Amino acid sequence: QSALTQPASVSGSPGQSITISCTGTSSDVGDYNYVSWYQQHPGKAPKLMIYDVSSRPSGISSRFSGSKSGNTASLTISGLQAEDAADYYCCSYTTSTTPPVVFGGGTKLTVL
């Protein structure tokens, strides 16, 4: 059982927006602004899309955005494109484990 809870799957049509949630506790998402999101295509390494809740690394499209409210972080992808179809994982700093890093279980995004 993953410490951060994500929906198993989400879907959307090209051009639409989708949001993936990541629910934790006050030991991780709720109390710290260290939340990252990763995109993973089949057979590929994870790729950082969002860090520190809402910051985008250089080269990441502005269609990807992150936010947080209480114990839940969210990744929003606007203007869905076929190449956005992938697995997405959230990750947070945590005080409840050692080392202080915890992943979500992952969400499979299908672009219809």
Place this chain on the structure above:
Amino acid sequence: EVQLVQSGAEVKKPGEPLKISCKGSGYFFNSYWIGWVRQMPGKGLEWMGTIYPGDSDTKYRPSFQGHVTISVDKSINTAYLQWSSLKASDTAMYYCAKLGSYLPFSWGQGTLVTVSS
């Protein structure tokens, strides 16, 4: 440009030892934690442990403690993950990652480990 280059795929038998590597470049290797992540076939990401190259401070997730060893050779900017005796259940893709803001920032390409008799 930050790069983490991992060693190639391995096929081993149960009980055999193995050491895989992760070589960092494009940044000051000694000053950033390196983490190791397991991804079993068709499953999600699992944090295994971290090491700080500057002083070799190492932290393991309890479920991996005692079964793997994380080490580093800072003279060649390389971190290692090793097993003394592999099990079939160790079959997985293993990723190294450079940490930033406590979390993975840059990732290696992965090393596939297959353990089968």
